[in-house]
Amino acid sequence: MDRLEKAFELMKKGHRVNEIAQSLNLSPEETEILLLSGKIKEISVPDFSKKDKKKIWNEISKQFSTRKALSFKARLVLGLASLLIVSTTVIGAASVNSLPDSPLYNLKTAYLKLVEKVAYGSSYHKKLIKRQIMEYGMALKSHQEKKDYEAIKAIKQKLEKSKRSLKLLEKAKTRRGMPPLKDNRLKRPVNKKIPKIHKPSTTQTPENNLNNRPAGNEEKELNFRNKKQTGNSNNKF
């Protein structure tokens, strides 16, 4: 094999086959192989003129501007942005129909909170809350069937909260340019003091005479009367 290799190298340098065969003392088989390898060099290929060459170059240079390779940084940013968009879409699509008792619901809640912040106050925000109310309703039904009282209590609270948010959004619509009203009910301190029983006065005065009260306060009157009746049996009127 080494002899043939030497022969090939000599042939590449331009030596004739007969000379090489003689100098290296090649066998007839080896000489034939050497002759054959010489023919391989002569196989025909398509011919390209100067015009063809220029035409090909023009096509190549056109594509330089259209097919600009992106730098590593650009590819990294593009890749991360694509990944973010795809993962958000996938998470959204996967969790959008999950109910509160589904394991995907936490993911959905986080996703919806993000959307809420972005779409705050818009009609899309209202749609989201309405959908939330509907889902809480469905979850409540299923927990009522299962008689899971703790879950029922938790879902009811969430449902009430969503309904209040929707009411606030609807009220805020009428208050243009102003931020929606804050619902501070849950933040109000619980009044643990027992109120003192109010002792009505035994004498009738123009202020406490029911007949002198101005029109339009019938409801308040009824409440006042009821209070008086329960509070004191000595009420003369």
Next chain:
Amino acid sequence: MKELEEIIEKAKNSKKYFEKLYQETFEMAARYFGARVRNKADVEDLLQEFYLKLYRSLKNYTEMGSFYAFFYSTARSVYLDFLRKRDFEVSYEDLSYIPDSRNGFEVSENKIDVENALTKLKEDEREIILLYFYDGLKNEEIAEIMGISLENVKIKKHRALKKLRSILENHG
């Protein structure tokens, strides 16, 4: 060679020098693709694809390696992509139809026999034969391009030549 190295270095950042590199290496690339893909239109497409790829990957070429190994590795990858696009359904036999003068080929009976015989070889055997005898590369460069050992290149080359000889004897 020094002049070529200077052009290569400048061509990494300059289209003007890349065009010079194109002028210097066009014959090599045309011979490479012409010997493997016998249709002139396909060879033109491959040449375009090859030079675009070379332009993009030239920044990765360092003077430590052989430029010819780099050049032919890039050409081979473009050629293999071309074969893959055709799903390897089209064999070398189909690609290398008998050439005639209408297609810009010079015709000779002896050459046709060798070209036909080459179609009967395996792809890697044919590639080694063409790279060594037709493109004039060294065994070491072929080993780098094909990703095989030097010894393997020599063994495959000898086997392929023996096969070629027996094919020509049987059909001759």
